[in-house]
Amino acid sequence: MQLGVCYYPEQWPRTMWADDAKRMVELGITHVRIAEFAWSRMEPRAGEYVWNWLDEAVETLASAGLKIVLGTPTASPPKWLIDAHPDVLPVRADGTTWNFGSRRHYDIASDTYRRECLRIVDVMAARYGRHPSVIAWQTDNELGCHETVPSYSKAALQRFHGWLAKRYETIGQLNEAWGNVFWSMEYASFDAIELPNLTPTDANPIHLLDFRRFMSDEVASFHREQIDVLRRHAPDADMLHNFMGFFTTFDHYDFSADNAIDVAAWDSYPIARTESIALPEEQKARYARTAHPDVSAFDHDRYRGVGRGRFWVMEQQAGPVNWAPWNPVPAPGMVRLWAYEAFAHGAELVSYFRWRQCPYAQEQMHSGLNLPNNELSPGGMEVRRAAAEIAASDALSTLPAASPASVAVVFDYETQWMFEIQRHGKSFDYQTLAFDYYEALRELGLDVDIVSSKADLSAYRLVVVPSLAVVDHALVQQIERSHAQWVFGPRTGSKTREFAIPSNLAPGALQTVLPLQVLEVESLRASLQPSTSINGVDGIAIHWREHLRANGDAQVDAQFDDGWPAVIRQGTLRYVGAWLAHPLHRALLEQAALDAGLRVQALPEGLRTRRRGNVTFAFNFGPTGVDAPSPADASFVLGARRLNTGDVCAWIDNAAG
Ligand code: GAL
Numbered sequence: 001m002q003l004g005v006c007y008y009p010e011q012w013p014r015t016m017w018a019d020d021a022k023r024m025v026e027l028g029i030t031h032v033r034i035a036e037f038a039w040s041r042m043e044p045r046a047g048e049y050v051w052n053w054l055d056e057a058v059e060t061l062a063s064a065g066l067k068i069v070l071g072t073p074t075a076s077p078p079k080w081l082i083d084a085h086p087d088v089l090p091v092r093a094d095g096t097t098w099n100f101g102s103r104r105h106y107d108i109a110s111d112t113y114r115r116e117c118l119r120i121v122d123v124m125a126a127r128y129g130r131h132p133s134v135i136a137w138q139t140d141n142e143l144g145c146h147e148t149v150p151s152y153s154k155a156a157l158q159r160f161h162g163w164l165a166k167r168y169e170t171i172g173q174l175n176e177a178w179g180n181v182f183w184s185m186e187y188a189s190f191d192a193i194e195l196p197n198l199t200p201t202d203a204n205p206i207h208l209l210d211f212r213r214f215m216s217d218e219v220a221s222f223h224r225e226q227i228d229v230l231r232r233h234a235p236d237a238d239m240l241h242n243f244m245g246f247f248t249t250f251d252h253y254d255f256s257a258d259n260a261i262d263v264a265a266w267d268s269y270p271i272a273r274t275e276s277i278a279l280p281e282e283q284k285a286r287y288a289r290t291a292h293p294d295v296s297a298f299d300h301d302r303y304r305g306v307g308r309g310r311f312w313v314m315e316q317q318a319g320p321v322n323w324a325p326w327n328p329v330p331a332p333g334m335v336r337l338w339a340y341e342a343f344a345h346g347a348e349l350v351s352y353f354r355w356r357q358c359p360y361a362q363e364q365m366h367s368g369l370n371l372p373n374n375e376l377s378p379g380g381m382e383v384r385r386a387a388a389e390i391a392a393s394d395a396l397s398t399l400p401a402a403s404p405a406s407v408a409v410v411f412d413y414e415t416q417w418m419f420e421i422q423r424h425g426k427s428f429d430y431q432t433l434a435f436d437y438y439e440a441l442r443e444l445g446l447d448v449d450i451v452s453s454k455a456d457l458s459a460y461r462l463v464v465v466p467s468l469a470v471v472d473h474a475l476v477q478q479i480e481r482s483h484a485q486w487v488f489g490p491r492t493g494s495k496t497r498e499f500a501i502p503s504n505l506a507p508g509a510l511q512t513v514l515p516l517q518v519l520e521v522e523s524l525r526a527s528l529q530p531s532t533s534i535n536g537v538d539g540i541a542i543h544w545r546e547h548l549r550a551n552g553d554a555q556v557d558a559q560f561d562d563g564w565p566a567v568i569r570q571g572t573l574r575y576v577g578a579w580l581a582h583p584l585h586r587a588l589l590e591q592a593a594l595d596a597g598l599r600v601q602a603l604p605e606g607l608r609t610r611r612r613g614n615v616t617f618a619f620n621f622g623p624t625g626v627d628a629p630s631p632a633d634a635s636f637v638l639g640a641r642r643l644n645t646g647d648v649c650a651w652i653d654n655a656a657g
Contacts, residue, residue, distance in 0.1 A: 055127075343612070425522075465489060638650040
């Protein structure tokens with residue numbers, strides 16, 4: 001459990017650096033990330049490199065004993081580069097071009113820009129790659145942030161043509177797969193295809209989907225090109241990228257395949273995230289100062305999977321931020337709690353953003369561990385406390401790696417894209433549905449792994465698939481071999497890879513193991529409320545409902561008031577034909593977990609637990625004090641059973657050994 005911080009030496013006088021480094025170490029910080037926005041200082045004019053300042057910064061931090069994460073500076077190309085190559089600026093869906101003057105103003109498909117990036121990364125990595133204190137490299141910064149993944153430039157179009165030609169081989173096969181006979185959309189050659197923007201009404205959904213697949217691959221290859229250069233110069237360092245919370249614009253499993261990263265790092269801003277996602281207003285109000293109890297955990301569990309077990313928090317909220325609709329000060333204790341929460345979910349490092357609040361420019365309203373006048377901020381004091389606690393405790397400083405959970409939630413990026421392209425009802429959002437299932441599992445005291453549909457699922461006892469647009473043969477085989485309980489949500493198996501309805505109707509290939517068919521689907525305005533009951537819990541369908549027909553031996557487990565099945569089951573497999581209101585999801589998952597032989601423990605509202613090895617952590621996100629569900633003979637290694645708002649405790653379960 002190590003603590004880090006993000007630091008921008010280029011924003012402060014050199015005379016402050018040594019004292020900054022000393023104070024970081026005194027605070028208990030071991031890692032520092034630098035340089036990811038400093039291109040204009042590394043290369044103030046084309047080809048003129050100035051490294052003395054970065055040499056000095058690296059030496060200052062290293063000689064204080066800090067481990068350094070170096071960021072490549074490609075998220076902020078300097079003005080001279082844009083002036084020399086204006087085609088590097090990205091083109092938006094409405095055909096306009098973004099300007100210089102903030103960050104991420106580049107087209108990820110631009111060959112010119114990729115060449116410039118590889119040049120600066122090569123020079124930088126050659127200089128610092130073998131420095132013993134530079135232990136990790138981060139590519140760019142938050143790829144895709146500020147909606148910068150899709151680019152509608154000429155460069156993107158050209159690369160898209162190549163991508164399509166590789167996927168479909170002949171234009172005839174593309175026309176067939178896309179169904180281009182519809183509305184006379186047939187093309188005579190790959191070159192004739194345009195990008196799917198600026199059409200009077202919807203573009204063909206498969207055109208949109210293939211463009212999203214292509215752009216996702218562009219993000220991965222942009223990162224991969226840098227990684228190949230970095231690994232040559234820094235063979236022993238960890239390679240990473242800092243991903244974002246609730247972010248689905250590219251496929252993170254594809255991105256990370258083939259050792260493209262060693263660690264999945266992500267940036268955690270729980271309060272700002274709670275403000276900006278689709279949550280009921282009363283929950284936003286309830287958790288305004290603590291963040292929703294599952295909002296960080298969801299991404300901790302997701303990125304642990306993306307990183308094949310290894311993950312870091314590269315940027316952790318340390319106080320009020322500047323970019324959400326409202327930016328309250330966190331409740332006392334939260335800055336400390338978020339670090340323990342990340343560690344409980346298996347993080348190796350939690351690094352706070354940022355060392356000191358910058359009094360000028362875009363982020364002057366964003367807090368750090370120090371106020372602009374260099375006094376330790378309230379967040380900074382909490383970090384000092386956490387660092388001291390960890391250092392003083394053998395149990396906390398030697399936690400084992402997170403072991404696999406018994407419950408898996410399958411998350412699929414393409415499903416998000418497909419249902420964004422064709423929502424069918426404006427309130428249908430796949431990630432929100434996945435989060436609702438996740439939340440229900442966590443309320444039942446269960447630890448969860450979030451995994452790809454291609455992961456090996458054989459060790460899980462309960463597998464929850466909130467939805468999965470395309471069910472392929474490989475997954476069906478996994479289900480056939482599995483002894484787990486499975487729950488499939490609505491719209492599972494509703495599409496083919498080519499974005500069409502399966503010829504045997506939804507749920508497509510899933511019918512091999514779970515014989516049912518979806519006859520019709522409907523999206524629900526708030527006034528349409530089909531109701532049902534699951535294990536004595538009454539509730540309604542919201543957003544979405546399907547008309548299901550049970551075939552073969554499949555049984556109707558729950559029914560709506562108008563007679564349509566709500567849940568169809570065969571053996572260990574359940575299909576849910578609606579987006580159920582939360583209490584129904586919870587009742588359903590509780591039953592499935594009990595059928596899987598799992599121990600379920602309904603937690604008080606706002607309380608969450610997470611096990612790492614033989615240590616169980618409990619966190620109180622709620623507005624009132626609660627007791628942690630610790631056994632009578634628990635030995636506490638942190639805090640105590642009674643938890644006020646923002647409190648955390650951890651114990652070793654003696655009975656569990
Ligand atoms: C992140 C970004 C940082 C900083 C931070 C502010 O998205 O990586 O550079 O802008 O947000 O919260």
